[in-house]
Amino acid sequence: MKFLNRRRVTGAAALLAATALLSACASGSGDAPASSGGSSAAADTTPEKTSLTVAINPSSQFAPMFYGMDSGIFKEHGLDLKVVPQTDVAAIVSGIASGTYDFGFATVVHVLTANANGIPIRTVSTIEGQIKPDDEGTVTIASPNSGIEDYGDLKGKKLATVGLSSMNTLTTWALADEAGIDPKSIELVQLPFGQMAAALQSGDVDAAVMQWPFAKDALDAGGVVLGYNNQVMFKNTATTFMNTSQPFIDANPNTVQAFSDAMIESIDAANEDPDAARESLVPGLGLTEEQAKVAKWNIGGVPYVNLDSFKTAQGFLAKFSDDASVKSAVKGLDVKTLVWPGALEAK
Numbered sequence: 001m002k003f004l005n006r007r008r009v010t011g012a013a014a015l016l017a018a019t020a021l022l023s024a025c026a027s028g029s030g031d032a033p034a035s036s037g038g039s040s041a042a043a044d045t046t047p048e049k050t051s052l053t054v055a056i057n058p059s060s061q062f063a064p065m066f067y068g069m070d071s072g073i074f075k076e077h078g079l080d081l082k083v084v085p086q087t088d089v090a091a092i093v094s095g096i097a098s099g100t101y102d103f104g105f106a107t108v109v110h111v112l113t114a115n116a117n118g119i120p121i122r123t124v125s126t127i128e129g130q131i132k133p134d135d136e137g138t139v140t141i142a143s144p145n146s147g148i149e150d151y152g153d154l155k156g157k158k159l160a161t162v163g164l165s166s167m168n169t170l171t172t173w174a175l176a177d178e179a180g181i182d183p184k185s186i187e188l189v190q191l192p193f194g195q196m197a198a199a200l201q202s203g204d205v206d207a208a209v210m211q212w213p214f215a216k217d218a219l220d221a222g223g224v225v226l227g228y229n230n231q232v233m234f235k236n237t238a239t240t241f242m243n244t245s246q247p248f249i250d251a252n253p254n255t256v257q258a259f260s261d262a263m264i265e266s267i268d269a270a271n272e273d274p275d276a277a278r279e280s281l282v283p284g285l286g287l288t289e290e291q292a293k294v295a296k297w298n299i300g301g302v303p304y305v306n307l308d309s310f311k312t313a314q315g316f317l318a319k320f321s322d323d324a325s326v327k328s329a330v331k332g333l334d335v336k337t338l339v340w341p342g343a344l345e346a347k
Contacts, residue, residue: 054101055105057105063295065127068270069083079259096243107167115333120247121243122339122340125303126263126267131230135301138230140209149224155185158207160205161188167239173186193211196218234309238301305339307335310335
């Protein structure tokens with residue numbers, strides 16, 4: 001499978017295809033200049049748009065955001081969020097580009113590939129802060145009956161991943177490569193996180209790259225932990241973000257500033273009171289109280305964005321792509337242009 005396949009297409013379907021299969025919808029490099037953080041010249045910092053549609057890929061890493069909503073942090077910044085669950089990250093990226101979503105979840109991989117294909121997606125905040133050394137948020141789990149004990153045993157096996165061209169696929173390929181096997185020998189099966197534990201138990205897949213709280217079901221059934229992907233491959237940097245489009249930033253700079261500020265405050269607040277943040281997952285994700293009590297995310301992470309994950313993922317994408325034009329497009333990106341400057345910690 002080509003991780004990226006560059007071709008010329010048009011329309012909304014092109015945006016979805018470009019992100020879903022990491023194929024191209026244009027030949028541009030997506031290097032439109034990002035706007036400056038804040039609005040220093042304007043006295044009025046009132047958000048231009050206050051009712052926002054925000055798309056997420058549901059998992060417990062959104063505990064800080066839900067806690068910020070429940071505790072009034074977003075309201076204090078003049079914002080009201082309508083959260084839309086969406087398990088297809090490609091559809092989220094397409095929705096951001098088309099204006100269907102004001103803000104939305106995407107991994108560093110999706111941000112890079114969208115921009116390599118001329119889609120000006122910009123990162124405006126982390127979701128759970130920069131990854132700590134003990135982060136367990138993304139975990140690869142093997143079925144107890146598979147005989148798989150490490151990444152090197154994945155050769156020829158079926159691996160469940162939330163997206164065939166997702167961040168989780170890329171990190172697993174990188175770990176398999178380090179273990180000495182051909183990453184492309186792994187058979188990928190696209191499944192939502194919520195279906196992975198059952199697929200492991202039934203034998204439909206041999207291993208899965210999972211998020212919490214869904215990972216608990218697999219572990220309770222005897223699943224074998226192979227490793228924590230992001231903890232190993234992305235130290236002291238974030239890999240999952242809230243994003244918007246460059247046109248939205250240009251038209252709504254105060255809204256972007258308010259949203260980013262609210263996310264930072266929400267992450268800090270969840271770090272200070274993780275139990276209260278867990279409780280917000282009951283109404284937020286529809287978890288039971290028992291599920292919420294054991295929910296995990298990157299508690300204690302620094303809330304700001306840094307560019308390290310963009311540089312690391314840029315290298316992985318160039319390495320694992322089978323298409324020379326794609327390698328060139330990815331390598332040609334200036335990652336500084338992909339992050340709204342207000343998301344970076346002031347020095």
